[in-house]
Amino acid sequence: MTLLNVENLSVTFPSRHGPQRVVRDVSFRLGRERLGIVGESGSGKSQTGRAILGLTPTSGTATADRLEFDGIDLRNASHAQWRKLRGARMSMVMQDPKFSLNPVMTIDRQLVEAARRITPNRAEARDKSLAMLEAVQIRDPARVMAAYPHELSGGMGQRAMIAMMLITEPDLLIADEPTSALDVTVQIEVLRILDDLVTSRGMGLIFISHDLRLVSSFCDRVLVMYAGRVVEELRAAELSQAKHPYTRGLMGCLPRIDGGTRPLPTLQRDEAWAR
Amino acid sequence: MVDTTSGEGHRGALPALAWKLVKIFASVALTFLGLLLVTFLIGRVVPVDPVLAVIGDRASQSVYDRVFIELGLDKPLYEQFWIYLQKILSGDLGTSFLTKKPIIDDIARVFPATLELATVAILIGTSFGIPLGVLAAVRQGRLSDQIVRVVGLIGYSAPIFWLGLLGLLVFYARLHWVAGPGRIDIGFEYSITSRSGLMLLDSAMQGQWGAFRNAFSHIILPASLLGYYSLAYISRMTRSFMLAELAQEYVITARVKGVAEWRIIWVHALRNAAVPLVTVVALSYAGLLEGSVLTETVFAWPGLGQYLTNSLQNADMNAVLGGTLVIGAIFVGLNLLSDLLYTLLDPRVRRR
Numbered sequence: 001m002t003l004l005n006v007e008n009l010s011v012t013f014p015s016r017h018g019p020q021r022v023v024r025d026v027s028f029r030l031g032r033e034r035l036g037i038v039g040e041s042g043s044g045k046s047q048t049g050r051a052i053l054g055l056t057p058t059s060g061t062a063t064a065d066r067l068e069f070d071g072i073d074l075r076n077a078s079h080a081q082w083r084k085l086r087g088a089r090m091s092m093v094m095q096d097p098k099f100s101l102n103p104v105m106t107i108d109r110q111l112v113e114a115a116r117r118i119t120p121n122r123a124e125a126r127d128k129s130l131a132m133l134e135a136v137q138i139r140d141p142a143r144v145m146a147a148y149p150h151e152l153s154g155g156m157g158q159r160a161m162i163a164m165m166l167i168t169e170p171d172l173l174i175a176d177e178p179t180s181a182l183d184v185t186v187q188i189e190v191l192r193i194l195d196d197l198v199t200s201r202g203m204g205l206i207f208i209s210h211d212l213r214l215v216s217s218f219c220d221r222v223l224v225m226y227a228g229r230v231v232e233e234l235r236a237a238e239l240s241q242a243k244h245p246y247t248r249g250l251m252g253c254l255p256r257i258d259g260g261t262r263p264l265p266t267l268q269r270d271e272a273w274a275r
Numbered sequence: 276m277v278d279t280t281s282g283e284g285h286r287g288a289l290p291a292l293a294w295k296l297v298k299i300f301a302s303v304a305l306t307f308l309g310l311l312l313v314t315f316l317i318g319r320v321v322p323v324d325p326v327l328a329v330i331g332d333r334a335s336q337s338v339y340d341r342v343f344i345e346l347g348l349d350k351p352l353y354e355q356f357w358i359y360l361q362k363i364l365s366g367d368l369g370t371s372f373l374t375k376k377p378i379i380d381d382i383a384r385v386f387p388a389t390l391e392l393a394t395v396a397i398l399i400g401t402s403f404g405i406p407l408g409v410l411a412a413v414r415q416g417r418l419s420d421q422i423v424r425v426v427g428l429i430g431y432s433a434p435i436f437w438l439g440l441l442g443l444l445v446f447y448a449r450l451h452w453v454a455g456p457g458r459i460d461i462g463f464e465y466s467i468t469s470r471s472g473l474m475l476l477d478s479a480m481q482g483q484w485g486a487f488r489n490a491f492s493h494i495i496l497p498a499s500l501l502g503y504y505s506l507a508y509i510s511r512m513t514r515s516f517m518l519a520e521l522a523q524e525y526v527i528t529a530r531v532k533g534v535a536e537w538r539i540i541w542v543h544a545l546r547n548a549a550v551p552l553v554t555v556v557a558l559s560y561a562g563l564l565e566g567s568v569l570t571e572t573v574f575a576w577p578g579l580g581q582y583l584t585n586s587l588q589n590a591d592m593n594a595v596l597g598g599t600l601v602i603g604a605i606f607v608g609l610n611l612l613s614d615l616l617y618t619l620l621d622p623r624v625r626r627r
Contacts, residue, residue: 055530079536087533099524103623104546114532148622164532 003172003204004030004052007066011047011056011228023047023062024228030172034198034205036215036236038250039225045208048225049174052206053092054082070171087117090172091165093194096181097157101149107160108145114164132163136193155186159193166197172204180209191218212239212250224250227274246273303611310603314596315359319352323590328372368597373589378597381582386601387472388458389571389578392501393563395475395494399502400509401556405545407506408513413540415518423510430507435500439573442496454492456575463489497574501567505559512555516548523547550621557613564605 011023023044028035037045051062054074067074069090077085094100102110108129115125115132126145133141136159149157158178165173178194179187195218198205209215215222216236224232224247232244242248249267318325326342334342343349347358362369368378411423446452454460459474463486467478475494478486520526521544529539566580579598586594618624 053531055527083533083535085533086531092531094524094528096524100528102525102529102543102547104550104621105543113534117533150623161528164528 001031002029002068003032003070005066005068006030006052007064009048009051009062009064009067011044011051011060011062013057013060022060022228023051026223026225026228026230028223028230028233030204030206032171032202032204033221034207034219036207036209036219036222037225038209038212038215038222040210043225044228045210045225046176049092049176049206049208052174053086053090055092087114087170088168089170090174091168091170092174092176093158093162093165093178095177097149097152097154097161098181100161101157103149105148106145107147107149107152111145111160111164111167115167118168128167129163132167133160135166135197136160136163137189138163153186154182155190158182158186158190162190162194162197166201169201170203172206173198174206174208176208177210178207179214180211213254229274231273244273245270299611299614303607306607307604310600310607311360311363312356314600314603315356317599318592318596319355321592323592325592328590328592363600368600369593371586371591371594373586373591373594378594381594382579382597382601383472385577385579385582388576389564389566389580391473391475392494392498392570392576392578393560393566395498396501396563397505397556397560399499400505400559403502404506404509405513405552408510409517409540409545411510411514412517412521420514423514427507427510430503434569435504435567436569436573438500438503439497439570442500443573446496452492453496454489456493456573458493458576459486459490460493497570497576501563501570505563508559509552509555513548513552516551517544520544520547546620550617553613553616553620557609557616561606561609564609565602 006029007027009023009026010021012019012021014020022042026044026048037048039045047056047060050056051064052067052069052074054062054077056062064075069085072081072085074085101107108126111129111132112122112125115128116122119125119128130141130145133144138144138156138159144152144156144160149160152160158181162178175194179190182190191214197203205219207215207219216239219236222234222236222239223230224234224242224244226246232242232247234242234247239247239251242251246267246269252265253267255264325346326339326348329346330338330342347355350358366379368382370376371378371381374381407423407426411420414420443455447455463478463483467474467481467483467486470477470480474490475487478484478490517540521540523544526539526544529543534543564579566578566583568580568584570576571578571580572584579601583595583598585591586598
């Protein structure tokens, strides 16, 4: 079943040198599966995610031939329609909880605010919030609820963020570099929590990252983006058989634990990829 | 996995608070001491002979010498400062040469008028300035933003005495919407007993609603003008703080959560912008409390600004320095207050 259908999505920003298309004709379909989008900084992967949620910054414009979520055309969705979808049926985990959580509100207020999308009752929303914090393996949910974001470590903050985004049991979650700002030791832990929740609830997941190896171990399918374009789409298991020279180049740049080649090769770019 | 939270603030919160109060008190005392030193030195540096100010310029040399010693001017400077310090701390700011009354009494008489005017003005300035600033930020670059910009610019740049005269002409002389200069009509002046010196408060507490209405119609025009002036500044600052906050990631988070746009603006973003805004409002208020000479003159408002200008023109140094001290103390107090509010509004400052 197709949850999300994207055809020829483009995002354009004005710049000094005229309009700049940062996402160019991106097309893909997503079921209740885990799709990875990889690419370097500026490849348009984050803007793709934001455009799906209708959160393209006001200076930019997103266009598509088709942008459907569960049969709903998102291209001309009204304010009210977006509000009904966001939070309740689709949500997003961002990179750094230091910035993505409101610094002057307790976790309690921010979490309950999300929970009240599904339960208008305040006490019930609080119970749900506590349960959700437990589900992201926070051992002392009551204390975390009372805390302000700056009182939490990065790992804790990101779990609170995941709890906030999954509390309404959305159908689609976009995770935009959800572990890139975390310590390596915490990364795996947070990823496992995310994976468990997504799998057990049967959500569709778009996992955006620059970490090719992480994405391939975590997702079913991978889109490789370069200069705003999808240059290759493949099954995660078949990453080693990638055909596009950019993907192969990226693979070649990965350091190996057993030493291997040193210094690591530099990626040789071809102008033609960006065209 | 090590997942530490800095929760030690929950335990031992009380000693931390006490320690904080001690620190605040020490810094206030030190600031105040510096303020006293400055006013003291100004008093010694200005070319006004305090002896002549007391005895006039026709007294004989022997009288001059006697008063010179009585005033303690023969003693070394640090001793004079010590004496000055003791006098101030016991509430003695000296006697005015002009009114022949203790300066502390004079200030107690004129300051409530300024306090009342400034308070109503800052209430007007804040309650209009902040929403206008928020509106300008949300509709950045659009017509409403431009309108707020122009309205603010006029408030900031038009001379206040001109606006005052114009206001009196239109709203008092022509439209009869408000009362004219002064704090209250003569008829009501003695019907209320002065407790706080704040006419609105006194009349309301004594249930004299006629007097209250009258005092209100006197204060509303000058207070609106001063409020308009502070509105200009407050709305500009609100706009830029809000623009910074609305660009933050937590705003996107709130949108992703499906939070209503008004709630994102007025709860999520404004709550963050409120932190620096506290300082802006406090400083505006302090500026108003100095007493605005021009407004007080145009509206015959017997406040601190008028009193100080009068004293200055008559070389009444004791009164000028006393007034300076009071204004300095207000600044210190409001700074302290905004620091405390800061702590209240921003949880990140609390633990420091």
